[in-house]
Amino acid sequence: MTKLSIERLSKSFGSESIIDNLSLHVNEAEFVSILGPSGSGKSTLFHLIGGLYPPEKGEIYLDEQRITGKRGAISYMPQSSSLLPWRTILDNVLLGAEIAGKRDMETARGMLNKAGLGGYEAAYPSQLSGGMKQRASFIRSLLSPQSLICLDEPFSALDEFTRLEMQKWLLSIWEHYKRSILFVTHNIEEALFLSDRIIVLSNKPAHVQREFTIPFTRPREESLMLTQEFLEWKKTIYNELREFS
Ligand SMILES: Nc1ncnc2c1ncn2[C@@H]1O[C@H](COP(=O)(O)OP(=O)(O)OP(=O)(O)O)[C@@H](O)[C@H]1O
Numbered sequence: 001m002t003k004l005s006i007e008r009l010s011k012s013f014g015s016e017s018i019i020d021n022l023s024l025h026v027n028e029a030e031f032v033s034i035l036g037p038s039g040s041g042k043s044t045l046f047h048l049i050g051g052l053y054p055p056e057k058g059e060i061y062l063d064e065q066r067i068t069g070k071r072g073a074i075s076y077m078p079q080s081s082s083l084l085p086w087r088t089i090l091d092n093v094l095l096g097a098e099i100a101g102k103r104d105m106e107t108a109r110g111m112l113n114k115a116g117l118g119g120y121e122a123a124y125p126s127q128l129s130g131g132m133k134q135r136a137s138f139i140r141s142l143l144s145p146q147s148l149i150c151l152d153e154p155f156s157a158l159d160e161f162t163r164l165e166m167q168k169w170l171l172s173i174w175e176h177y178k179r180s181i182l183f184v185t186h187n188i189e190e191a192l193f194l195s196d197r198i199i200v201l202s203n204k205p206a207h208v209q210r211e212f213t214i215p216f217t218r219p220r221e222e223s224l225m226l227t228q229e230f231l232e233w234k235k236t237i238y239n240e241l242r243e244f245s
């Protein structure tokens, strides 16, 4: 079943066309990554899905309901940490649920524990490392009632090792909760390791250049990244991206 459907979307800022005639979809419980050059309009696309501003043309549907220009329909984790500095970690992860009137402390505590954040419920964001803040932000997305989660480069500020740990953690959680995810990244390996499908965007103005269905079975192990098949895929996608640089 289709969860999200984006149809012929266009957006300009002033006279500059940023997104042009872009169409894509995400299926129920599917993990889709978007890869594209810096400045190609990926965050703008997320802002449009989140209804922060309307597109000039095109429509966005979630569960077949039109959400073009509407806020609050999706759970959005922005490029930089968006934890509120004056709220504790527990109160931060409960924010989305609270707005929807569904504050469930038990589940929140359980998920914080699973994310290695047990004992930090009463701490403030400034007391956490970058990786811990990203995990808390992600838990907040999972606890929000929206069924589509949009993640904009959630791991880009982390070192390689922490990043890999976070990817494995995200997969283990996602394989359990199976929400629909749209994930923006610059990192080909990350996209391959996590996704069911990868969408490559063109340079600005962005449209879908190419789409790849990733055949690796789940659950996925770290060792997958050392296989010949993985390396072949990496080359294929690298070559696709190189055409635009
Ligand atoms: N509110 C805005 N007003 C004017 N121009 C904007 C605005 N937001 C984004 N842009 C422009 O739109 C283009 C795309 O920006 P966007 O942030 O969507 O790129 P991106 O693909 O997310 O890049 P990155 O990979 O570096 O995060 C850029 O040229 C940027 O300057």
Ligand SMILES: [Mg+2]
Residues within 6 Å of the ligand: 042, 043, 044, 079, 152
């Ligand atoms: Mg961006």
